[in-house]
Amino acid sequence: MKDSGFCSHARSESHVNAMFAWGENKKMSDRNTSMMGIMDEQNKKQVIENQNYIKTLAEILILTATEDTAQRGHRENPDSEKKGVFLAMLDFLGNHDPMIKKRLETQAKNATYTSKTIQNEILECLAAMVKEEIIQEVKKSRQFSVIVDETKDLQKKEQISFVLRYYYDGVVHESCLEFDVAEGLDAAALSGKIICFLEKHGLEYKENLVGQGYDGAAVVSGIHAGVQAKIKEVAKNAFYVHCSAHCLNLVIVDSVKSVTDAGNFFSLMERLYVFISGSYVHNKWLEVQQEMFDGAPREL
Secondary structure, rough: OOOOOHHHOOOOHHHHHHHHHHHHHHHHHHHOOOHHHHHHHHHHHHHHHHHHHHHHHHHHHHHHHHOOOOOOOOOOOOOOOOOOHHHHHHHHHHOOOOHHHHHHHOOHHHHHOOHHHHHHHHHHHHHHHHHOOOHHHHHHHHEEEEEEEEEEOOOOOOOEEEEEEEEEEEEEEEEEEEEEEEOHHHHHHHHHHHHHHHHHHOOOOHHHEEEEEEEHHHHHHHOOOOOHHHHHHHOOEEEEEEEEHHHHHHHHHHHHHOHHHHHHHHHHHHHHHHHHHHOEEEHHHHHHHHHOOOOOOOOO
């Protein structure tokens, strides 16, 4: 029947509108320009832009870190003439990259990722990547040695430096892996710290640790109760070697002592340092005072 049923419906306004809408939708789907497609493409573009921006920040931090250049400035407000190397380099790149310039000028302040907190987080991520690469090299080389030393930092806290020495890709590497605060300076505490360090990074030290290097202090070099003896109890192949750089330092010290004026000068400097900085126990006493009383601790 030509005037009823499907033929009648095909001429109706509702069917014509539906067919038009379906046709337009099919065209957009074929061109991948539907609303979802447009939103998806815009989202991908934003993700790529964010990645490139963060990559730029990371590359600036890598450059300043490897060149031992301070990143922060004394005053970093927009009208400051010396905002620091990090922000200065970012502004310079913005003059040549419209994306960076747009990000710095129009983005919300909490989305520019230029604060010291974000910088430290990026540096921590980069450091974790470097450490992971070092660990993988050590695991591939199998045998390795550990070089450990401790010294006070500017806050008078005892810090331990951990260096791994290994043979990889035809070259001997000495890679500093991390610093850690020393809770104690006796042989048991130091040896426990070294073992925890090796276990934390998943290094097989019981069979593959073939050397340990420290200075000549009795607490580490003692053949019966020193750190080297305690490490050798759990790692039988870990032979102790007195650090060559420290041996050279001792030779220089003894040589300088033969010059009277130089000996008196360094002796005075050493005594002044000991008097001003205080001992490790003295620093602990300052911390106890801060926990017990308000205000500045008592000290000379």
